[in-house]
């Protein structure tokens with residue numbers, strides 16, 4: 001065991017910190033809508049132009065080819081610098097579409113798409129869930145029929161985050177009509193401008209429209225866009241999910257560590273209804289200190305996880321534990337903030353910048369549901385880590 | 393940066409596990425009569441293999457290893473519900489730094505060291521009745537006290553691993569001592585490690601049982617009301633273990649925030665130990681509350697370890713404003 005960063009790691013951190021200090025945009029990211037996507041693309045473009053995009057991605061496709069530890073250092077510095085949140089419209093492209101292509105894509109797919117992701121040219125969305133296939137993803141029904149050198153897709157996807165801004169989609173469909181469950185699926189790269197795609201936003205309790213239902217009416221997608229093999233899309237989808245559940249939350253993990261500190265500062269400024277500073281309330285102080293310990297553990301777990309996956313060469317089943325802890329800690333932190341802010345917490349008009357803490361609280365259900373619910377993460381842990389007899 | 397046991401460290405874990413399974417298995421607590429504490433025989437055996445000096449400097453006759461090996465060893469001790477005087481003996485050696493003769497007697501196991509907890513006018517002594525010395529540690533220093541021949545009031549211990557008695561503080565005379573927080577820190581790391589090992593054992597026991605016990609024609613491990621608490625037990629153990637590794641490595645490397653990381657590690661280990669032991673009993677059903685089962689031993693031992701070297705209140709108070717490095 002050692003916590004010592006190599007000279008290169010330290011130099012990398014120092015460079016990242018200095019660059020971010022001078023380059024984090026002064027203006028706030030628009031909360032949502034098309035302007036947010038424009039902002040995210042511009043930020044990603046800037047990272048790309050200054051040599052900060054794709055820290056651990058291969059050099060051949062525009063990445064920096066650095067270690068997974070340096071990738072973590074980069075995310076830590078982003079969080080520290082309060083840089084534009086990584087959980088934005090570039091999230092799917094950077095955190096799981098790109099990594100899926102790196103692991104499973106053809107040479108042509110990698111050469112074309114990866115540089116476009118890194119430069120902010122292409123935003124991606126994820127078309128996995130359907131109205132009747134969420135936790136039970138393998139029951140999905142959107143179908144694809146092979147017609148010459150194309151697959152013709154008909155059906156619908158839902159909960160597709162940021163579909164209205166995305167250029168490209170990870171699309172998981174059933175190409176063998178006689179198949180059931182995990183068999184007969186295909187993972188496709190879908191150009192969101194292809195005729196036959198209709199996107200309808202869903203209004204959420206956060207007063208935004210960031211998720212959508214997407215309808216496909218005979219959408220023609222080239223066979224060359226299959227990632228993995230036709231009929232074996234489940235295997236490619238598992239790769240995608242392993243990235244989403246493995247390091248997909250890394251930005252939030254490290255952000256949380258900073259965020260507890262900000263809530264402690266908040267508690268030192270804000271008075272409770274009885275006139276005392278919030279930090280002087282024993283119960284609040286204890287909950288904050290306990291959450292601080294949790295975020296320290298999250299960081300230690302992240303480093304332990306990287307050590308283990310670097311050793312074994314695969315993400316392993318512990319990503320689910322991480323997601324459980326991160327999302328529960330996020331929620332508990334929001335609940336303490338609610339007790340600190342009192343009535344102010346009950347004011348909200350959808351503006352994340354103006355009401356960050358209430359927004360965060362509402363977002364906590366996004367965390368515990370999207371990317372596999374907490375119940376499903378416990379199921380995965382029971383199956384894969386504890387190897388208990390199956391429930392299903 | 394490497395936050396897992398490397399090859400040398402894994403070897404220490406393996407030999408500790410072998411030794412403890414043989415010398416101090418948890419079954420000893422079911423024997424008739426039960427065998428609490430580290431009696432002089434066991435103390436001798438542990439001493440012969442050099443375990444007491446694992447993290448002590450070579451000048452004291454120790455192996456000169458670090459906080460990392462210390463937690464790896466005591467996690468294995470925790471898996472077997474090892475008595476707290478094993479930790480007291482190791483810490484006693486560090487505390488005897490200025491008294492070479494005493495240090496040698498502790499290292500060889502000739503002198504037994506118990507743990508002393510201050511309770512007003514009295515000291516609660518934890519450990520084998522034959523111990524003539526007691527270690528009293530605080531965050532700012534530690535001392536060894538002579539308790540031989542003192543009138544002691546024996547108290548019945550909830551936790552059968554460790555005997556308890558009360559003596560009058562004023563009568564115990566100081567033999568040696570060190571200032572500074574090193575001994576306290578190693579005590580925190582040692583108890584946190586024991587709690588982590590215990591939390592892992594609780595998880596192992598229920599996972600094993602859930603694979604064989606059937607109700608309504610199904611294995612209980614296929615019920616979500618069993619699977620989900622078990623997954624949460626895995627999470628508690630994982631979080632506490634990861635933070636323990638971090639704290640031990642930070643201590644070894646002399647990091648400025650090592651104390652804060654150790655406080656967090658002890659806090660998380662306190663929660664993991666007690667909560668996992670609690671769920672392990674519940675998910676076993678009736679068999680879980682029987683004397684012959686290990687489940688209650690884990691719980692009772694966890695309750696003792698939680699009280700030592702920082703319980704909830706002071707740990708959280710010092711964590712709240714602690715500053716952390718990169």
Ligand SMILES: Cc1cc2nc3c(=O)[nH]c(=O)nc-3n(C[C@H](O)[C@H](O)[C@H](O)COP(=O)(O)OP(=O)(O)OC[C@H]3O[C@@H](n4cnc5c(N)ncnc54)[C@H](O)[C@@H]3O)c2cc1C
Nearest residue numbers: 126127128129134135159160161366369370371372373375
């Ligand atoms: C904000 C948001 C953004 C999202 N973004 C995307 C996206 O971009 N792309 C995409 O493809 N999907 C996305 N999703 C979909 C998300 O993955 C699903 O909502 C999630 O997997 C749950 O599926 P469901 O909504 O159908 O709920 P259901 O599967 O119907 O679950 C209902 C309840 O039952 C529980 N449950 C279900 N099965 C089990 C079981 N076996 N054991 C125990 N409990 C169970 C669940 O935990 C939940 O509490 C998003 C969801 C949200 C909320």
